[in-house]
Amino acid sequence: MDLYSHIKTYLSEVESIMESDLQHQDERIYGMLIPFIKRGGKRIRPALCLLSCGAVGGKYDDVVTPASVIELFHNFTLIHDDIEDDSRFRRGEPTLHVSYGIPIALNSGDALYTFLWKKLISFDMEETKLIKLQKLYAASFKRVVDGQGIELSWIHNNRFDVSESEYLQMINGKTSALMGLSCEIGVFLGGGDKKIQNTLREYGEKLGTAFQVQDDVLNVIGDFKKYKKEIGGDISEGKRTIMVVHCLNHSNESDKKQLLSILASHSKKQADISTAIKLLEKYGSIEYAKNTAISLVEDAKKCLSPLKSSKDKKTLEQVADYVITRET
Numbered sequence: 001m002d003l004y005s006h007i008k009t010y011l012s013e014v015e016s017i018m019e020s021d022l023q024h025q026d027e028r029i030y031g032m033l034i035p036f037i038k039r040g041g042k043r044i045r046p047a048l049c050l051l052s053c054g055a056v057g058g059k060y061d062d063v064v065t066p067a068s069v070i071e072l073f074h075n076f077t078l079i080h081d082d083i084e085d086d087s088r089f090r091r092g093e094p095t096l097h098v099s100y101g102i103p104i105a106l107n108s109g110d111a112l113y114t115f116l117w118k119k120l121i122s123f124d125m126e127e128t129k130l131i132k133l134q135k136l137y138a139a140s141f142k143r144v145v146d147g148q149g150i151e152l153s154w155i156h157n158n159r160f161d162v163s164e165s166e167y168l169q170m171i172n173g174k175t176s177a178l179m180g181l182s183c184e185i186g187v188f189l190g191g192g193d194k195k196i197q198n199t200l201r202e203y204g205e206k207l208g209t210a211f212q213v214q215d216d217v218l219n220v221i222g223d224f225k226k227y228k229k230e231i232g233g234d235i236s237e238g239k240r241t242i243m244v245v246h247c248l249n250h251s252n253e254s255d256k257k258q259l260l261s262i263l264a265s266h267s268k269k270q271a272d273i274s275t276a277i278k279l280l281e282k283y284g285s286i287e288y289a290k291n292t293a294i295s296l297v298e299d300a301k302k303c304l305s306p307l308k309s310s311k312d313k314k315t316l317e318q319v320a321d322y323v324i325t326r327e328t
Helices: 002-023 033-037 043-055 063-084 096-100 103-121 127-156 165-175 176-190 196-220 240-250 252-263 270-282 285-302 311-325
Strands: none
Touching: 002 033, 002 043, 002 103, 002 311, 033 063, 033 103, 043 063, 043 176, 043 196, 043 311, 063 096, 063 103, 063 127, 063 176, 096 103, 103 127, 103 165, 103 176, 127 165, 127 176, 165 196, 176 196, 176 311, 196 240, 196 270, 196 285, 240 252, 240 270, 240 285, 252 270, 270 285, 285 311
């Protein structure tokens, strides 16, 4: 994105670190990971790490490698999420389990996870500082996996009576925790105090929730050429998005029964997907989700008020706006 222009060089370094590290590993195990990572992505997490560091007066160089670890973890979750959701596309190309089969894709995700932890424990910094940093990573990584586990439990137990607060709690782990971590680590390594660490983490987590809500919206009304994931995939997977929660709470019994039937069947038929989307539109659930994301972004930007005026602060504000206007 153009709004990353002043940190573009450092984001390129993040890319180089991830690719060069993996190139030195056994190609039979790690070979498919390099092209997977090189598919790109928004790199919003390493960007948040760099910008948060700069916003408190830190040096970008100090967070390039820690930011790469966050992005490696994110890519690990994508591989496993795609398997769990049986997604067919990731960034416009077939998912790893589609191309290589579930066993290889599963192991490649495991390999990436163990690799990033090996990298994390070898950071060259003062021991006490390193231990604090590792605790931050570990706590957030656990929240991500726990959030995913909660969502999977809803599907396993065929539970659709999920409340909006439960949905937001799940997302607060699955998606928001890693964005919050990105900001917190940036401030921590940039020399910011604990209060600013907590405030910027809150910014990142609110942003993460808005990001997920917008992603849910794009999944039903987006353009595949821009979104690069199958449109309506969340319907086929029977996901309990904020739109589904809202629609089930506001629809009449007939429409509610029809939506539940489609979601529970995991139908991939375009007619069923279209019907479900029309129901979301009928009850204003898509618009409700959009407004929820806007509100979260406005709250997130308020968290930036303690920061001094700077290019990095301005960019953090712009990133927040981008989250609710993006089409990819």
